[in-house]
Amino acid sequence: MNTYIRNYSKNELIEDTGRISWTSPSNIALIKYWGKYGHQLPCNTSISFTLNESKTTMDFSWSSKDTPSDEIVLDFYFENKKNQLFEDKIRAFLEKNRELFPMLKFLNLEIESINSFPHSAGIASSASSMSALALGLCSIENQAFDLDIPETDLIQKATYVARLASGSASRSVFPEIASWGENSLTSIKSSDELAAPVEGVHEVFKTYRDSIVIVDGGEKAVSSRAGHALMEAHPYREQRFKRANELVETLYNILKSGDTKSFCDLVETEALELHGLMMNSSPSFILMRPNTLAVIEKIREFRKESGLDLCFTLDAGPNVHILYPQSIEEEVQTFLSSEIKPLAQNGLIIHDRVGQGPERFL
Numbered sequence: 009m010n011t012y013i014r015n016y017s018k019n020e021l022i023e024d025t026g027r028i029s030w031t032s033p034s035n036i037a038l039i040k041y042w043g044k045y046g047h048q049l050p051c052n053t054s055i056s057f058t059l060n061e062s063k064t065t066m067d068f069s070w071s072s073k074d075t076p077s078d079e080i081v082l083d084f085y086f087e088n089k090k091n092q093l094f095e096d097k098i099r100a101f102l103e104k105n106r107e108l109f110p111m112l113k114f115l116n117l118e119i120e121s122i123n124s125f126p127h128s129a130g131i132a133s134s135a136s137s138m139s140a141l142a143l144g145l146c147s148i149e150n151q152a153f154d155l156d157i158p159e160t161d162l163i164q165k166a167t168y169v170a171r172l173a174s175g176s177a178s179r180s181v182f183p184e185i186a187s188w189g190e191n192s193l194t195s196i197k198s199s200d201e202l203a204a205p206v207e208g209v210h211e212v213f214k215t216y217r218d219s220i221v222i223v224d225g226g227e228k229a230v231s232s233r234a235g236h237a238l239m240e241a242h243p244y245r246e247q248r249f250k251r252a253n254e255l256v257e258t259l260y261n262i263l264k265s266g267d268t269k270s271f272c273d274l275v276e277t278e279a280l281e282l283h284g285l286m287m288n289s290s291p292s293f294i295l296m297r298p299n300t301l302a303v304i305e306k307i308r309e310f311r312k313e314s315g316l317d318l319c320f321t322l323d324a325g326p327n328v329h330i331l332y333p334q335s336i337e338e339e340v341q342t343f344l345s346s347e348i349k350p351l352a353q354n355g356l357i358i359h360d361r362v363g364q365g366p367e368r369f370l
């Protein structure tokens with residue numbers, strides 16, 4: 009029996025109509041989730057910084073159905089316009105996981121979603137949007153049916169549901185630094201089903217900035233789904249999952265110690281490893297663009313000259329996330345304006361930082 013399923017009937021509906029709103033951030037993985045098995049379970053543990061500025065705000069309204077039905081009644085608006093494509097995707101997700109939300113039988117739902125970042129910025133929006141969706145659904149259930157679910161249980165269900173919608177979204181539910189996946193480290197409390205906050209991290213990492221250099225804001229060349237599938241028959245599959253789990257341990261020790269130099273080495277190696285895996289997949293992909301490499305070279309040069317601990321990481325795409333502690337923000341900003349901005353598409357660099365996780369407004 010799945011512990012995240014609450015059983016309730018129409019008689020327990022105490023709010024016939026209502027509205028709630030959640031804002032949930034994106035996140036940037038330091039150790040990447042790349043490869044999955046079973047029902048949205050990760051082949052290795054991943055760790056990420058929860059971001060602050062790149063986020064989705066979702067407003068949810070519900071009303072009671074005249075007659076309970078299996079039909080999922082949903083209206084979805086994205087950036088103030090009806091969006092049939094997203095609506096169909098969410099409906100398909102709810103249909104597949106309807107046992108998690110008995111309320112779908114009794115309620116009509118309307119969702120309005122807005123991202124804080126431009127659509128063409130190439131920022132992964134599934135983490136912010138799917139975590140906002142999960143939080144909204146869990147809160148509606150709790151409030152409309154007066155389930156009195158304690159906050160920690162609600163967040164647990166939300167990370168579980170977010171994971172089913174998009175793996176990386178499971179981590180966005182938590183502030184600052186989160187992990188997802190089973191690990192032998194006692195301090196890493198996540199499992200393959202649930203992400204969890206990473207505790208005991210040195211304060212310096214909580215001040216980290218993430219300046220996202222948009223090298224190419226176009227559609228992703230490889231969807232996440234196709235990307236994860238590439239790991240199924242990858243020649244380095246077993247080595248990768250073993251190594252990623254070892255890197256999690258090394259990273260955790262670095263995060264505890266506050267060693268920003270070792271952080272740079274490890275995070276950059278891991279980012280390039282993700283792209284290396286794509287380059288020797290079958291079919292193979294090169295997702296870096298010439299300016300991705302140009303930005304990387306500039307970062308490495310500047311680090312060598314200045315002795316400052318800034319480094320880069322990459323998503324499954326061409327954009328470069330530049331990570332650095334708040335204490336060197338001024339120097340890095342000057343460097344970004346003079347050396348990096350000319351390499352960004354339309355000069356676009358999005359300034360983000362480690363944040364406090366989702367917030368409920370209504």
Ligand code: DP6
Nearest residue numbers: 037040041054174175176232233324
């Ligand atoms: C490279 O979470 O987008 O960003 O579970 O299929 O939705 P799905 O995949 P998704 O994959 C993210 C891949 C990554 C690494 C990471 O965020 O850990």
